[in-house]
Amino acid sequence: MSDKQRKFIIKLTALISGGMLIDGFILGAIGIVMPAITHDLQLSLAWQGLIGASALIGIFIGGPLGGYLADKIGRKPMFTLDLAIFLVGSVAQFFVTEGWQLFAVRVLMGVAIGADYSIGWPLLAEFAPARLRGKLLCIQEVGWYVGYLLSYASGYVLTISHTANWNVILGLSTIPTVIVLLARLGTPESPRWLMSKGRRKEALALADEYMDPEERGDLEATPKASNSRGFLQLFSPEYIKATVFVSVFWICNVTPYFAIGTFVPAVLEHLGLEDGLTAGLGINAIAVLGTLIAAALIEKVGRRKLAIPPYGVATLSLLVVAFFYEASPMVTVICFLTFSLANAISTTLTGVYPGEVFPTEIRGVGVGFATATSRIGAAGGTFFLPFCMTQYGITTTVLIAAGISLFGWVVSYLLAPETKGKRLSETSAPSATTRQFSASSLEANR
Template identity: 65%
Template sequence: MYKLSGVIAGGMFIDGFILGGIGLVMPAMTSDLSLSATWQGLIGASALIGIFFGGPLGGYFADKIGRKPMFIVDLAIFLLGSAAQFFVADAWQLFLIRLLMGMAIGADYAIGWPLLVEFSPARLRGKLMAFQEVAWYVGYLLSYAVGYYMSTAIHADWRIILGMSTVPSLIVFLLRLGTPESPRWLISKGRVEEGMAIARECMEEADVRDLANEKSERPDFRKLFSPQYLKSTIFVCMFWVCNVTPYFAIATFSPIVLESLGVEDGLAGALLLNGVVVAGALASMFLIERVGRRKLSIPPMWIAAVALVVIGLFAHVSPIIILVCFITFSFFNAISTALTGVYPGEVFPTEIRGAGVGFATAFSRIGAAAGTFILPMSVEGLGVGATMLIAASICVLGAVISQYLAPETKGLSLSDTSAPMAKAALAKAAAK
């Protein structure tokens, strides 16, 4: 389980790694390639746009032909894209390369998360899935730290800084070779004996017994919008988009935002914020199986919203106040965002789990890409204060939606958390 969790977390680490460096090198890249504000936004959002398309495609193929083969193919594509960044000469080339890399990463969400959740024991499932978000933030932080050093200490070319993602991509690709197929997926395809053999070798006894609830069903993307699964689809999509939209908008351009608010060293301040984000994700990972999902998904979103409101209303009062509020937002936003790695894999059944995770991934990137693309223009046109208030309103929307739709799935078997069975199971758990 720890090995499988590690190699899937490797994909999340790489995703964070490629996104963490782009904001850091944006000034040098803008100067070298003579980028307009539009090209800055497009390149900043390119990987996110790729994830939008890659998530549903990866989920479709993961449900149709299996988790295992797609698990290797998508990372091979990403590895090639990483290496191609060393040779960029024009803005459109970088946009296309990072678009392709984003598609591979989007597919990895929809392949790796279902694979992990289908192997995980109920007592550890939340912690192992939340660890995926920790890995993402660590990748983002390390990319930022390495890029910060390379750009300030040795003045490395921005192509080299972006191309550094080739190193972790190659390592993770090699470690993934030999990963077993998901027993639940095999059983859903009628390959019961093969699935049970892998389950008895790799899964705990209670989870092996739970496989009796698996049925042979055809993948059908339309089920996500059927009466049985529609609420689950709405919840995971909106919860995810309301967490990541303000984060990506602020994190991608945090040096620029912090400097405009009076923080003298914007790069150092942004590096500090990324460290705080890792701490928040770790806190969520260690608390999730103790306090449950809802307590980590709803209150932190309200706290993050308040922090952004303070920034919006008092943007030019004191750099210290602004930095404290950004730290508060970063920590609590990371706590709730860690749940975006947990809920999508739990609330859908095996035959559409990949499709569900893929669609939620794609939907979340609409907001993330829009935030990344729009923020520099919003700051220029509306000012930092108004921009932060808009970000706060998105956090409020996510908190309200979570209050009404977020389920508590702590300790339940995967069969019990998957809609439409989840309603009865959750009612039973609440009665206890």
């Protein structure tokens, strides 16, 4: 790989991580400012849940839509358009004065971020060399957690110091958005996407300039997408197991995290901690550590060993909280820290698998569909947590989260493929995909 190609991969990784950082940034502060928003706008429990879940609802819409457009018209044009839309919504947060306005603005921002998932991850997977692809895709989740932590920390400081109201805290996402949007201008089109559209000459020219020479042979193996059926192809016999796996894997990782994370100060204070904000900051900080661990280990130990065991640790941590939270606040904090670390490690794989198991012609829509289904769980958990805590108490609430995590562990054990070191033509070809998931099932049932 030449210096130019190496620098390009580093830059592209940073640009896509920037989008993930922005996603984490808009979600991290909402839990901090929710009490102030509730007070100022006189929100009911229903509106609290809707605003807390608004960006997630938008991602549910934007993921499939952005993926569909990225597969049809290309990665390049969508790569900047989605952030331009996000910028409009980000600025609008400074001026909202009603609950419905805030909800609408954050849904729009969520649409843009959902599109960014299904554009950025395929773009990086299609440029990255096989030996580094897992690590580079993992870094995207590092970006998300860093953004979430930065937003949570800045919101924390501004809240306790009373130096800014909630409009300003939410509107701070404008700053990283402008930076990343400007830096994305001039990003080239994916050679694999061009090849899938029959534009071989353009694809090879860009590959010579930007891709690792080892990947050129794999680029030639990219099939033309003349017979692509879009969404329907996700449910064909060749890809149904891949679609089910990445969707369930993602749902079961993020549902407990968002349910607890969005309202973490309230949850921890309900459990007896006097300073839920500070403890919540620690929980989010250790999640960043979890993503770094996953990025460091993924090309050494493989995908399955990072995807499956952390689910078990997360489930056990939540069970201890459910049954023993009255024993000691310190036990509760330790369990939530453990959950956050383990959950972050396995969640990091949600940035890897979707980009690997779908072929070029449906990679965008595949990532978008998985993104959308994951946000059903995330938005549902965020919306129903206040009701569940009020109506059924902390034990039932945390037991539900543990049950979701346990289900994710079982599905991952049965279906998670091992794609370490394999080229995209191997991990996403119909026959290869079927063999991978079948082999995983046989191995898990021995």
